[in-house]
Amino acid sequence: MASRALxxxxxxxxxxxxxxxxKIENCQDLLTHTAFEVMYAAGLSYQKTLxxxxxxxxxxxxxxxxxxxxxxxxxxSCFSTSIPPLDKVLRGGLPCxxxxxxxxxxxxxxxxxxLMLSVVATLPKELGGLDRSVIYIDTESAFxxxxxxxxxxxxxxxxxxxxxxxxxxxxRVHIFREMTCQxxxxxxERLEEIIISTRAGLIILDSVASVVRKEFDTxxxxxxxxxxxxxxxxxxxxxxxxxxFNIPVVLTNQITTHIGHQGPFSANEGDSGFVTAALGNTWxxxxxxxxxxxxxxxxxxxxxxxKSPVAPFAVLNYTIEKEGICINGNDExxxxxxxxxxxxxxxxxxxxxxxx
Numbered sequence: 261m262a263s264r265a266l267x268x269x270x271x272x273x274x275x276x277x278x279x280x281x282x283k284i285e286n287c288q289d290l291l292t293h294t295a296f297e298v299m300y301a302a303g304l305s306y307q308k309t310l311x312x313x314x315x316x317x318x319x320x321x322x323x324x325x326x327x328x329x330x331x332x333x334x335x336x337s338c339f340s341t342s343i344p345p346l347d348k349v350l351r352g353g354l355p356c357x358x359x360x361x362x363x364x365x366x367x368x369x370x371x372x373x374x375l376m377l378s379v380v381a382t383l384p385k386e387l388g389g390l391d392r393s394v395i396y397i398d399t400e401s402a403f404x405x406x407x408x409x410x411x412x413x414x415x416x417x418x419x420x421x422x423x424x425x426x427x428x429x430x431x432r433v434h435i436f437r438e439m440t441c442q443x444x445x446x447x448x449e450r451l452e453e454i455i456i457s458t459r460a461g462l463i464i465l466d467s468v469a470s471v472v473r474k475e476f477d478t479x480x481x482x483x484x485x486x487x488x489x490x491x492x493x494x495x496x497x498x499x500x501x502x503x504x505f506n507i508p509v510v511l512t513n514q515i516t517t518h519i520g521h522q523g524p525f526s527a528n529e530g531d532s533g534f535v536t537a538a539l540g541n542t543w544x545x546x547x548x549x550x551x552x553x554x555x556x557x558x559x560x561x562x563x564x565x566x567k568s569p570v571a572p573f574a575v576l577n578y579t580i581e582k583e584g585i586c587i588n589g590n591d592e593x594x595x596x597x598x599x600x601x602x603x604x605x606x607x608x609x610x611x612x613x614x615x616x
Contacts, residue, residue, distance in 0.1 A: 263288055263500055265452060269319045271312070278302055287320045339462070339508045340388045342380045342415065345587045349565055349574045354508045354549065358569075359498055361468075363513035363537040364553035364605060368561060369580050370512040371402045372411075373553070374464045376584035377510060379412045381462040382432045387419060392461025392507075393432040395454060397447060399470040403435055415583035434458055441471050441490055448497045455505055463501065467512040468494070469538045488542065495546045511547070514538040515605055535605045553578075554605045563587075 264287050267276045276285075282301035284290050290298060291313065299309040338352035347353045354360050362370045378396060383389025396403060412420045412429055420426050434454070438444045444465075454460065468491075476487040502509045516538040537544065537552070544550065550567035556577065563585070565574040577588040 263449070263452075263497055264320060264504070266290060266316070268452070269316055271316075275302060275312075287316050290316055291320075337506075339377075339390060340380065342376065342388060343585060343587055345576055346563070346565075349571045349576070350549075350568065351570050354510070355570065356508050357503050357506045358548035359495075359502060359509045359511065359546065360549040360551065361511045361513050361537075361547040362551045362553060363515060365515055365535070365555065368553045368555060369578075369585060370553060371404075371466055372407075372580055373551075373585055374466050374510060374512060375404070375408050376411050376415070377462065378408060378433050378464065379415065379429065379584075382429045383416065383419065387416070390461035393434060393458045394462045394464065395434050395436070395451065395458065395460045397436045397438055397444065397463075397465045399438055399444060399465070399467055401437065402466060403437075405430065408433065410582055411584045414581075432458075434460070439471065441475050444471055445490065445494060448494055448501075451497070451501060452504075455501065455507075460505075461507050463498070463507065463509045465498070465509070465511045467514060469512075469514040473514065473538065491539065491543060491546075495543075499546075513543075537605070552605055 266279060266284070266286060266289075267273065269287065279285070279290065279298075279301055284293065284298075284301055293301070295306065295309050295313060298304075298313065299306055302309060302312065304312065337356050338347075338350070338354065339356055340347055340353040341350070362373050364370055374396070378394045380388065381390045381392055381394050384391050409426055409430065412426060420429065436447055438447050451463070455463075472487055472491065476483045476490075478484045478487060498509050498511075501507070514537075515535050517535055537550070544567070547567070548569055549565075549571075552564040552566045554562050554564065556562045561578050561580070563576045563578050565571050565576075579586050579588060
């Protein structure tokens with residue numbers, strides 16, 4: 261909450277402009293200065309400065325909330341994934357106000373999942389949507405407008421039967437292509453005003469690992485610390501936005517090879533390592549919900565609910581169709597899970613066509 265803009269705390273626009281000249285734009289900027297520094301920057305008396313600091317402190321202080329108040333809001337606490345078996349496992353869908361991560365091998369359907377959620381978020385509430393817009397941050401140039409429209413028309417053919425409805429949906433998905441770590445961070449820092457102006461109900465970052473892994477070679481001294489600090493800043497902003505606006509944030513993540521004891525789903529028996537989610541153990545504790553999508557064999561895929569505050573570990577088989585992610589069958593399989601930061605992920609293996 262400390263990253264909230266000062267103009268959203270009830271301070272007059274004139275005073276906000278005065279403080280901005282001294283690079284004081286959000287609550288954290290203000291509260292990290294001494295009273296005398298603020299007094300000089302704001303041009304206020306000492307007493308007025310103390311009142312200003314007290315006002316801002318009260319605004320960002322976490323409000324006292326009871327379980328009963330949370331329970332009363334439960335009807336608005338979930339966002340349907342439009343996949344009934346998955347919604348059933350999640351007890352309604354993705355929890356609003358939290359961060360969900362989708363991780364898995366390239367080509368397994370992470371972006372397809374995000375595109376499908378984008379369509380659902382724009383739908384009217386009576387159809388299971390949010391009737392809100394979407395902020396989609398694309399760091400891999402993987403977003404496809406054609407695929408977005410295809411999913412919409414095939415998954416909800418009755419609603420998107422007219423060109424007007426399709427154009428309305430497409431106009432509510434706001435794309436930002438950010439190709440460097442600094443660009444992503446700057447975009448996130450300016451996202452609060454964009455959420456308000458666009459009435460966004462869903463934030464998607466596809467992918468959180470892409471630019472970070474390209475720019476930070478963790479084998480070089482100091483890079484791992486710098487990367488962790490950057491990810492910490494991004495996570496702090498996203499958690500604040502999710503909580504402040506009570507909206508779901510969905511991230512995609514890449515995979516990496518973990519060297520050590522072989523996991524239960526290692527690709528090859530006898531390997532000394534296994535494939536798992538990228539960005540490490542600390543990052544795994546930042547996300548509230550983690551989905552793993554993986555190859556079951558050369559053609560079939562699985563969706564694992566590897567971490568959730570409300571759902572058990574679960575496995576759902578799926579395929580990618582014109583309408584997006586489609587679960588095979590209505591039953592789900594549960595298994596005894598492991599540490600979600602080290603959950604092994606199946607990857608596609610080469611198919612041997614040699615019959616000799």
